Amino acid sequence: MSDSIVVLGSASVIMEYLDKCSANTSDRKQSILIELSGSDLNLGFMPYGNWWRRHRRAFWQYFRPQAVMNYRPVQKTMSTRYLGKLLRDPSRFKRYMRYTFSATLMKVLYDIEVADENDEYIIKVEQAVQGAAEGTLPGRFLVEVFPFLRHVPEWVPGAGFQERFAAWRAAAxxxxxAPVARVKDSMERQEGAPCIVREMLSKIVRSGVEGPTLVEEEEIVKDVAAVAFEAGSDTTLSTLQSVFLAMALYPNVLKHAHDELDTVVGPTRLPDFSDKDSLPYINAIIREASRWLPVIPLGVPHCTTEDDELHGYFIPKGTILMPNVWACMHDREVYPDPEVFRPERFIRDGKFDVTTVRDPFQFTFGYGRRICPGRYFAESSLFINVATVLHVFDIGLPVDEAGLPIKIVPDLTDGLLAYPQDCRCTIKPRSPEGVQLILKSLQAEQIK
Known part of the structure; x- marks a missing residue:
């Protein structure tokens, strides 16, 4: 625990050091917690180097902007399925969110149809994400300070952490x-539809590599798909929960969103990706949600690979750099009344604008060479789900047994990945016509 730690508290310093000087600030500190929790398989935690570059190159090939457009039909279908689930049981909206994002990625990555929110893969991703969020939190487990404790049996008093780490590691x-094995099996039987993993494996076969190189290439396929599934479903989940909470707390914002959707989309269809540029307020709601309650309040720590200097301060090799995302997103000089949810921050002359005000996505998705390569897929998923839900549903505060509104205080959970601490709300169809639109859309998509 003698490592130097520097907290970067301003946007200008973060961009200067982590973005423009990324050649020396793109490493990740390797902690025993990363290994024990199974997070060493995660591209986001890998040390900076050739192995990481090979993973990122493979990831980017399938999640660059042009490639992401191929996945929009799946994202659209899953967003419609989410509406059907909300219509049947709105009280489980958070559980259905997890299902929606996870099922989307399972289909895109592996061509696997996830049956419902209790599917084994949904459970596994929850456990793996918990390991990444809780298991890597500095100062939480004594084994971080005394690594020899990893060898102590779990039945020894004080070693109960072993069981938790074992479960997280097994899930990861x-x-x-398991999903890659299923794709391989379907390929051998010459069954199944195109998907990312199938294409990656086919590319390896066509290249003719064998021996150790073949093993490495297949490991990259497994790692890339797993991190896309794990990280892609979780960051979007947190932001969408923040949107629901904001709509419950700010009915004027919800009304503005409804008015825009009614004008642009109309009552006879659901929003589509072709509507995106015509829905500036919906885009602004998503940006404001990522600012208001940031998914990773302290960012993912970077690490220097060599000695350095920053504004006259000596930065030793191996220094942990923590970008204070929360401070940047709640900077009163940039965002007046930062605790207030106000999408109008990102509207200029009636148009969506993130050029004249600080763009929260520059902080949500990381910096420099470590910027999240899945950001375009995440943004697409958020847009289609926010737009479709707000088009047909009203969202309000939860009520008690007497029917009175329950006060909700917006706050975040602890952990590397943060979620709204309390996002209870009431969800009701806006109109009978909206209900019929949902049912009609489900039927058109052949969704039960």
Whole structure:
């Protein structure tokens, strides 16, 4: 625990050091917690180097903007399925969110149809994400300070952490290996539809590599798919929960969104990706949600690879750099009344604008060479789900047994990945016509 730690508290310093000087600030500190929790399989935690570059190159090939457009039909279908689930049981909206994002990625990555929110893969991704969020939190486990404790049996008093780490590690391993094995099996039987993993494996076969190189290439396929599934479903989940909470707390914002959707989309269809540029307020709501309650309040820590200097301060090799995302997103000089949810911050002359005000996505998705390569897929998923839900549903505060509104205080959970601490709300169809639109859309998509 003698590592130097520098907290970067301003946007200008973060961009200067982590973005423009990324050649020396793109490493990740390797902690025993990363290994024990199974997070060493995660591209986001890998040390900076050739192995990481090979993973990122493969990831980017399938999640660059042009490639992401190919996945929009799946995202659209899953967003419609989410509406059907909300219509049947709105009280489980958070559980259905997890299902929606996870099922989307399972289809895109592995061509696997996830049955429902209790599917084994949904459970595994929850466990793996918990390991990444809780298991890597500095100062939480004594084994970080005394690594020899990793060898102490779990039945020894004080070693109960072993059981938790074992469960997280097993979930991460299964999430990495089991779906790829299913794709391989379907390829051998010459069954199944195109998907990312199938294409990656086919590319390896066509290249003719064998021996150790073949093993490495297949490991990259497993790692890339697993981290896309794990990270892609979780960051979007947190932001969408923040949108629901904001709509419950700010009915004027919800009304503005309804008015825009009614004008642009109309009552006879659901929003589509072709509407995106015509829905500036919906885009602004998503940006404001990522600012208001940021998914990773302290960012993912970077690490220097060599000695350095920053504004006259000596930065030793191996220094942990923590970008204070929360401070940047709640900077009163940039965002007046930062605790208030106000999408109008990102509207200029009636148009969506993130050029004249600080763009929260510059902080949500990381910096420099470590910027999240899945950001375009995440943005697409958020847009289609926010637009479709707000088009047909009203969202309000939860009520008690007497029917009175329950006061909700917006706050975040602890952990590397943060979620709204309390996002209870009431969800009701806006109109009978909206209900019929949902049912008609489900039927058109052949969704039960």
């Amino acid at each position: 391993s299964e999430l990495k290996n």
